[in-house]
Amino acid sequence: MAIRSHAMLLALAVGLSGCSSFNGSLNSDNSAPSPNSSPAPQAKAAASPKPTAAHPPANPADTFNAANNAVSEGNYTQAEKLYLSVAAAPQQNSALRQHALISLTILYLKPDNPGFDMNAAIEMMDQLNATLSHNSAQRLQFNSLQQLLENTVLLTQLKQAGVKQQAEISALQNRVKGLETALERLRRITLQ
Secondary structure, rough: OOHHHHHHHHHHHHHHHHOOOOOOOOOOOOOOOOOOOOOOOOHHHHOOOOOOOOOOOOOHHHHHHHHHHEEEHOHHHHHHHHHHHHHHHHOHHHHHHHHHHHHHHHHHHHHOOOOOOHHHHHHHHHHHHOOOOOOHHHHHHHHHHHHHHHHHHHHHHHHHHHHHHHHOOOOOOHHHHHHHHHHHHHHHHHHH
């Protein structure tokens, strides 16, 4: 499920940014790497300290990548803080902010996230909608994210209705058992 959500996030990020290829990592200038660029050497990555929520990287692109890593490790609270810092950072290129808003929306809709919050997801969607240029590709991707939100709301409502119905069924079963016990007592009394 987490892999599918992460893949959906990347697909939405690609569509909203207009990039032709995107692997979840961004360059230091907040742009997606070019298809012909080679990945950064592993020695450079090993030499730099691992960013945390308390000490996020200074570069918003690095912060975004650190948030993606936090999500993949299941550290949703740290990821939320990092994504929020990227979304709030002033930037000339709004693509990174859009990526952060998409990531926050999906993060808030993850059922295994202790910070699951449909209202926060709706707020992120509103902010994302305000940043879009509304070309056809961005509109399609936004509609897909909106459908994810609507499906999550519906699923949550159905689960709540199911829990309520299960409680009602349990109460009715207890009442039936009580009536059966009372009926059995009446039979015994009439037979005596």
